[in-house]
Amino acid sequence: MSQISVLGAGAFGTALAISLARSGRNITLWARSSEAADAMQVTRENERRLPGKAFPESITATADLRMACEAPVLLLTVPMQQLAEFCATNKTLIQHKTLVCCCKGVDLKSERGPLAVLEDTLPEADIAILSGPSFAVDIADGLPTALTLAGRHQDTVDRLQALLTTNNIRLYSSLDPLGVEFGGALKNVIAIACGLAIGAGLGESARAALMTRGFAEMQRLALRLGADPATLSGLSGFGDLVLTCTSKKSRNYSHGLKIGSDVAIDPAVTVEGVATAQAVTHLSQGLGIDMPITTAVTQILNGQISISEAAEVLLARPLKRE
Numbered sequence: 210m211s212q213i214s215v216l217g218a219g220a221f222g223t224a225l226a227i228s229l230a231r232s233g234r235n236i237t238l239w240a241r242s243s244e245a246a247d248a249m250q251v252t253r254e255n256e257r258r259l260p261g262k263a264f265p266e267s268i269t270a271t272a273d274l275r276m277a278c279e280a281p282v283l284l285l286t287v288p289m290q291q292l293a294e295f296c297a298t299n300k301t302l303i304q305h306k307t308l309v310c311c312c313k314g315v316d317l318k319s320e321r322g323p324l325a326v327l328e329d330t331l332p333e334a335d336i337a338i339l340s341g342p343s344f345a346v347d348i349a350d351g352l353p354t355a356l357t358l359a360g361r362h363q364d365t366v367d368r369l370q371a372l373l374t375t376n377n378i379r380l381y382s383s384l385d386p387l388g389v390e391f392g393g394a395l396k397n398v399i400a401i402a403c404g405l406a407i408g409a410g411l412g413e414s415a416r417a418a419l420m421t422r423g424f425a426e427m428q429r430l431a432l433r434l435g436a437d438p439a440t441l442s443g444l445s446g447f448g449d450l451v452l453t454c455t456s457k458k459s460r461n462y463s464h465g466l467k468i469g470s471d472v473a474i475d476p477a478v479t480v481e482g483v484a485t486a487q488a489v490t491h492l493s494q495g496l497g498i499d500m501p502i503t504t505a506v507t508q509i510l511n512g513q514i515s516i517s518e519a520a521e522v523l524l525a526r527p528l529k530r531e
């Protein structure tokens with residue numbers, strides 16, 4: 210039996226599996242398609258989602274979820290908008306496990322993050338959130354990074370910090386899972402905003418302003434939701450914001466960049482910030498929290514305003530103290 214199973218064989222799940230396996234853990238990597246699982250077992254790579262990154266021997270790829278869920282610790286790496294349904298459908302298999310959620314987003318239907326989704330569906334599970342600056346391809350290449358592992362209980366967090374730290378991933382712990390998950394989710398929306406701005410030729414000063422004021426609105430919402438805004442100054446928040454707002458490796462940033470420069474987008478690519486922008490715009494309006502950049506991203510993505518109109522609206526807002 211594996212120590213850890215990774216549920217969801219996308220780019221990130223595969224990269225985490227590789228890093229953990231290289232650091233001596235036995236890993237089961239679960240894919241929902243048996244063709245995909247069989248191909249990974251034979252070729253020892255995930256040709257579709259993370260090509261060219263060889264699997265260590267200690268990874269077993271399978272489509273047998275029952276077998277994968279024999280491991281005591283399960284990493285959830287399905288996209289955010291699939292998380293609630295995945296957990297509800299497979300409740301009996303995962304409800305008594307330690308679950309580490311690795312997805313970054315806000316559920317469009319409930320307008321809540323992964324913690325609330327998991328706690329509602331699986332009240333008996335031990336839940337943690339893993340987030341921070343980490344491109345799948347970098348992790349799989351063995352490049353170093355640092356992430357935050359957060360949970361409500363010190364003992365869970367301590368145990369997982371030791372178990373999931375690898376040769377190239379240094380884990381910091383936190384007891385503010387809400388702050389950590391919202392840092393990871395909200396930065397995706399700001400990354401789209403930055404991509405839109407750069408794509409439309411608004412310049413790097415505009416990007417820096419969007420990152421800074423975007424960070425302010427991320428903290429505002431997190432505070433209102435009960436998180437510690439200081440958590441967002443850490444790896445999952447500031448750290449991930451810097452990474453995704455400045456790199457073409459980010460799918461969220463690239464999505465904005467393509468729209469801003471009129472390049473066709475690939476609908477098969479996971480861009481978490483699109484649904485999260487919609488969810489957070491609606492959520493923040495209901496809560497009376499001012500999130501002008503997130504709102505502008507939603508309006509641009511919905512075709513309600515152009516990028517130049519959004520820039521005019523943002524510049525014309527009433528003047529205020531920083």
Ligand SMILES: NC(=O)C1=CN([C@@H]2O[C@H](COP(=O)(O)OP(=O)(O)OC[C@H]3O[C@@H](n4cnc5c(N)ncnc54)[C@H](O)[C@@H]3O)[C@@H](O)[C@H]2O)C=CC1
Pocket residue numbers: 217218219220221222241258286287288289291295311312313314343344345346478479481
């Ligand atoms: N790719 C990256 O560099 C990073 C991604 N993440 C987060 O990880 C999450 C997953 O992203 P990626 O792995 O990159 O996405 P991906 O697009 O590479 O893969 C998503 C995978 O989920 C599977 N899937 C979709 N719906 C499913 C369902 N209902 N049941 C089972 N499997 C399902 C797909 O078949 C696919 O293999 C996202 O929330 C993302 O924000 C976090 C850090 C880095």
Ligand SMILES: O=C(CO)COP(=O)(O)O
Pocket residue numbers: 313341342343344397400449452453458459460461462479480481
């Ligand atoms: O979250 C990520 C890096 O930390 C990956 O960002 P993208 O989903 O925008 O590619």
